[in-house]
Amino acid sequence: MSRIAYLSTYIPKKCGLATYTHHLRQSIRAAKGWKGVDPVLAVTDAADTLPAADPAVWLLAKGEKAAYRKAAEKLNNSDVSVVSLQHEFGIFGGEAGRHVLEFVRHLDKPLVTTFHTVFEHPQEPYRSIQQELAERSDRIVVMNQRAVGYLQKAFGVPESRIRFIPHGTPVPLQGARETFRREAGWTDRKVLMTFGLLGRGKGLEMVLRALPAVVREVPETLYAIVGQTHPEVRRHEGEAYREELQELVHSLGLGGHVVMIDRYLDEPELVRHLMACDLYLTPYPGMEQITSGTLAYAVGLGRPVLSTPYSYARDLLQPHGELLIPYGDEAQWSSRIVKLLTEPGSLQQWEQTIEEIGAGMRWPQVGREHLELFREAAEELPVRQAT
Numbered sequence: 001m002s003r004i005a006y007l008s009t010y011i012p013k014k015c016g017l018a019t020y021t022h023h024l025r026q027s028i029r030a031a032k033g034w035k036g037v038d039p040v041l042a043v044t045d046a047a048d049t050l051p052a053a054d055p056a057v058w059l060l061a062k063g064e065k066a067a068y069r070k071a072a073e074k075l076n077n078s079d080v081s082v083v084s085l086q087h088e089f090g091i092f093g094g095e096a097g098r099h100v101l102e103f104v105r106h107l108d109k110p111l112v113t114t115f116h117t118v119f120e121h122p123q124e125p126y127r128s129i130q131q132e133l134a135e136r137s138d139r140i141v142v143m144n145q146r147a148v149g150y151l152q153k154a155f156g157v158p159e160s161r162i163r164f165i166p167h168g169t170p171v172p173l174q175g176a177r178e179t180f181r182r183e184a185g186w187t188d189r190k191v192l193m194t195f196g197l198l199g200r201g202k203g204l205e206m207v208l209r210a211l212p213a214v215v216r217e218v219p220e221t222l223y224a225i226v227g228q229t230h231p232e233v234r235r236h237e238g239e240a241y242r243e244e245l246q247e248l249v250h251s252l253g254l255g256g257h258v259v260m261i262d263r264y265l266d267e268p269e270l271v272r273h274l275m276a277c278d279l280y281l282t283p284y285p286g287m288e289q290i291t292s293g294t295l296a297y298a299v300g301l302g303r304p305v306l307s308t309p310y311s312y313a314r315d316l317l318q319p320h321g322e323l324l325i326p327y328g329d330e331a332q333w334s335s336r337i338v339k340l341l342t343e344p345g346s347l348q349q350w351e352q353t354i355e356e357i358g359a360g361m362r363w364p365q366v367g368r369e370h371l372e373l374f375r376e377a378a379e380e381l382p383v384r385q386a387t
Contacts (some may be wrong), residue, residue: 003026003038005075007103008086010042010057014197014231014264017116021086027367028374039069039080042212043091044230062075063093068102076108080380084370085113087133089126094348096125098300104136110377113137118147118290120311122154131155131354139377141370143167144290163373168366169300169358170271180276190218190341193277195226195270196294199233200241203308204328208248208258213334215257217340223254225271226261274301278347279340282307285327300358304350306336320353 008021037056045062058074061067075083085104104111113133122130134140134155140162140370142148148164151157153162181187194204214342215221217331230244242260249258265273280298282305289310298305299316307313309324317323325332340346 003036003079004082004084004374005039005078005080005086005109006086007041007060007071007100009042009091013042013044015091016196017086017088017091019267020116020168020293022365022368023363024084024086026347027168028371030364031367031371039078041075046212048358052282053096061093062091063100065094065099067101069106070095072103072106076106077194079372080109082110082112082374083107084374085111085133085137086116087113088116089129089266094291096129098129103131104133110138110373111136112139112141112377113139114143115147115151115358116291118142118150119154120146120150120288127154137161139163139164139373141373142290146311146315147290148179150290160218165294165373167291168290168359168363169297169361170267171362171364172275172301173271176272177275181271184273184276186222186276189220189222190279191222191224191277192271192279192281193197193224193226193335194281194294195265195273195281197230198225198227198242199230199235201285203285205248206285206328208245208254208284209255209282209334210330210333210337211257212252213331213339214341215254216338217338221257221337221341223258224273224277225258226265228262228264228385235372269358270297271301273301274298277303279303280305280312281376282310283333284308284310284326286310286343287327287338291334296361299354300361302351302355302358304340304354306333306340315346316357323350 006021008104009015011018011022023176025040029038039056039058041060042057043062060071085117089097091097096302114140119126132313134157140157142162142164145164148162149160149161154158158251207223211223229239249255274297280303282292282295285308287310289312292312293369295305295307295316306323307317308324308327313324325336
């Protein structure tokens with residue numbers, strides 16, 4: 001059985017990439033149907049909590065450039081068959097995460113890189129880093145079909161080396177929705193929800209400004225903003241942003257219609273909240289966002305959604321353009337939310353549509369697709385000479 005090594009952040013670190021890699025590793029292990037353990041090179045910095053005692057989790061010091069070369073050499077001398085690099089610019093050391101190049105330059109195992117960020121028009125310092133990663137990767141995984149064309153156009157990557165695999169999501173628990181709504185105290189409410197680490201640039205202010213018009217038509221509306229403040233935001237400005245949102249809620253008279261759940265939810269609790277909501281919102285202003293784990297989770301769990309038309313939302317929700325609303329058009333956001341919450345059968349119809357989209361995104365299926373790709377890389381590709 002091929003052994004796969006993962007390079008990424010990893011649990012218990014509270015970040016989306018760590019959680020993603022954990023579930024990918026679990027789902028591939030389940031797809032293999034074996035009891036072996038695949039190793040993880042877990043990128044850490046001084047502020048991280050050390051992983052639980054697990055001999056298969058090897059720590060890699062984020063800021064130590066030489067550690068990346070040593071990690072590659074360790075894998076070269078192991079029985080690992082293929083390496084899965086989960087790439088996001090911010091998680092590695094050096095400018096824009098440049099230290100990861102030290103790893104790939106010295107690795108002689110087949111390399112499959114998952115790009116969690118792909119720019120349509122890449123600029124420095126990101127362009128040269130991603131170009132070298134693309135050139136040195138034997139296969140590339142993207143979670144947005146638009147990214148295939150971006151990589152071809154920007155870096156000349158042949159389509160044959162790029163594989164689209166959806167962002168993995170949990171499997172919904174059938175028949176549990178009403179129980180979760182009672183647990184959350186949401187039985188008699190029409191619940192809108194956004195989750196994720198709190199920080200500026202998520203569009204939450206826009207939803208709050210659109211909410212009074214919704215509340216006038218649907219008084220039982222509740223907007224749940226779920227998640228603790230992003231650690232980097234808290235480090236630089238404390239809870240100033242959360243306090244600004246709370247002041248906006250107060251000034252708009254929305255005290256009984258907005259709840260902020262200020263904590264990090266583990267996955268079972270997050271799934272319960274998502275399944276309990278009526279409508280999930282991603283009002284992000286940045287149109288180039290190529291991946292959104294939060295939107296993926298909502299769709300994978302079969303929840304109706306509304307979103308701004310950023311890249312990932314357009315790709316995931318095509319051809320359902322009525323679910324995409326321009327950022328800043330508060331009147332259209334209000335009217336579309338009201339329509340979904342009040343029109344008989346509307347939410348139920350969208351649940352069926354989203355369920356069809358989400359069915360292919362769940363971890364068992366996504367794990368099998370990755371395992372097939374990793375086996376292909378391990379069996380068909382020659383060992384490369386590190387340079």
